[in-house]
Amino acid sequence: MGVIEMNLVENVGLIDGYVDEPTVLGVPPYVSIYPRYVAGSIWANSPKTQIHYQTIDEIRKSFENAQRQWAKMDLLILIAGMIVPGKYIGGTPISVREARILFSSPMLEDIPKILVGPWASFGCGLQGGKMALSSEVLAPPFDYIVKGDAEIVLAQVFDPSIGLESADLDATRESASEIEPYTIRGAQIVTQHPGFSNKHIICEIETYRGCPRFITGGCSFCVEPSYGMPQQRTTNDIVNEIESLYKLGVRAFRLGHQADLFTYCSQEIGEYEFPTPNAAAIDELFFKIRKVAPDLDVLHIDNVNPGTIARHPEESKKVAKAIMKYHTAGDVAAFGVESTDPEVIRRNNL
Numbered sequence: 001m002g003v004i005e006m007n008l009v010e011n012v013g014l015i016d017g018y019v020d021e022p023t024v025l026g027v028p029p030y031v032s033i034y035p036r037y038v039a040g041s042i043w044a045n046s047p048k049t050q051i052h053y054q055t056i057d058e059i060r061k062s063f064e065n066a067q068r069q070w071a072k073m074d075l076l077i078l079i080a081g082m083i084v085p086g087k088y089i090g091g092t093p094i095s096v097r098e099a100r101i102l103f104s105s106p107m108l109e110d111i112p113k114i115l116v117g118p119w120a121s122f123g124c125g126l127q128g129g130k131m132a133l134s135s136e137v138l139a140p141p142f143d144y145i146v147k148g149d150a151e152i153v154l155a156q157v158f159d160p161s162i163g164l165e166s167a168d169l170d171a172t173r174e175s176a177s178e179i180e181p182y183t184i185r186g187a188q189i190v191t192q193h194p195g196f197s198n199k200h201i202i203c204e205i206e207t208y209r210g211c212p213r214f215i216t217g218g219c220s221f222c223v224e225p226s227y228g229m230p231q232q233r234t235t236n237d238i239v240n241e242i243e244s245l246y247k248l249g250v251r252a253f254r255l256g257h258q259a260d261l262f263t264y265c266s267q268e269i270g271e272y273e274f275p276t277p278n279a280a281a282i283d284e285l286f287f288k289i290r291k292v293a294p295d296l297d298v299l300h301i302d303n304v305n306p307g308t309i310a311r312h313p314e315e316s317k318k319v320a321k322a323i324m325k326y327h328t329a330g331d332v333a334a335f336g337v338e339s340t341d342p343e344v345i346r347r348n349n350l
C-alpha cells in the first residue's frame with residue numbers, strides 16, 4: 001500500500017457491514033450513527049470528497065463488481081461489528097470471512113483500508129454473545145484499525161495538518177458536543193442507502209453514550225460502562241439532527257442509542273447507579289421532535305432499564321406517559337433482563 005496525500009482523496013468507498021452494540025443497531029431497516037457520523041467527519045474536513053456508500057447486502061450481489069468499483073477509490077472504510085446476540089430479518093451482517101475475501105483482492109492492494117466500528121474497538125465477534133477474536137485478525141487486509149471513535153479519528157485523517165499516517169487511531173470523543181459538527185453534515189449519506197428511496201429506513205438516534213451503572217462497573221459482559229461517565233447530547237442537538245434527516249425525506253426514527261432512555265437528562269447521572277428520571281426533559285425532547293418532524297411515520301425508542309422503573313415508579317410513570325403522548329404505534333421499551341437467578345445476578349453485577 002502506498003502513502004496517500006489526504007488532500008488528493010477525491011473518492012472514498014464507505015462500506016456498511018452493519019453493527020449491533022448494546023446501544024446501537026444498524027441492520028436494515030435501521031441505519032446506525034456510524035455512516036452518518038463518518039460521512040459528516042469527512043465532509044467537515046474535505047467537503048469535495050465523494051463518498052460512495054454501500055451496504056454489505058448490496059455488495060453480496062457481486063463481490064467482483066464491488067471490488068472493481070473500489071479499485072477506483074482513494075480510500076476504503078469498512079464499518080462493522082456485531083457484539084450482542086441478535087437475529088436479523090432485514091439484512092445479514094458481514095462475516096469475518098467475507099471481510100477477508102472482499103478486501104484482500106489484489107485489485108485493492110494499493111488502496112488504504114480502514115476498519116471502524118465495534119469490530120475495530122472491541123474485537124471481531126463471530127456472533128454476539130460469543131468470545132470475540134482480536135481485531136488484528138483483519139490486519140491485513142486492513143491497514144488501519146480504528147480503536148477510538150470513527151468520527152474523531154477520521155476528522156484527524158482528513159485534517160490536512162495531520163493526515164492518515166499521523167492520526168491517532170485511539171482518539172475518542174471527550175464530550176458529546178464533539179460529534180455535533182458531524183451529525184447534520186453527514187445526514188445526507190442516508191440518501192445513498194438502498195432503503196431510502198422506498199422509505200424503508202429507520203434512523204437510529206443517539207441521546208447519550210455510556211451507562212449510568214458505570215459507577216459500580218455495570219454488567220460484566222457489557223462494553224457500555226467502558227465509556228465512563230455518560231455523555232449526553234443536548235435536546236436541541238438531537239432535534240436539529242432529526243430535523244435535517246426529516247428535511248431529506250426520512251420519516252422513521254428510533255431513539256435507540258442510550259443505555260436507558262428513562263434516564264436521559266437525569267441530573268443524578270454520575271451520582272447514582274439508577275438515577276431519577278427527568279420526565280420534563282423527555283417530554284420536551286419528544287415535543288420538539290414532533291414539532292420539527294410533524295409528518296413522521298415512526299418515532300420509537302429502545303433500551304429502558306427495569307431497575308430504574310423499580311426504584312422510581314412515579315417518575316417512570318410520567319416518562320412513560322410523555323413517550324406515549326408523542327410516539328407511534330408498535331413502539332417497544334426493550335428491557336434487558338438477563339436472568340432472575342440471584343447467583344447469576346451477583347456474579348455478573350446485573
Ligand code: SF4
Pocket residue numbers: 022211212213217218219222223224225259305336
Ligand atoms: S445496564 Fe448493563 S447491559 Fe445495560 S447498558 Fe448498562 S452495563 Fe450494559
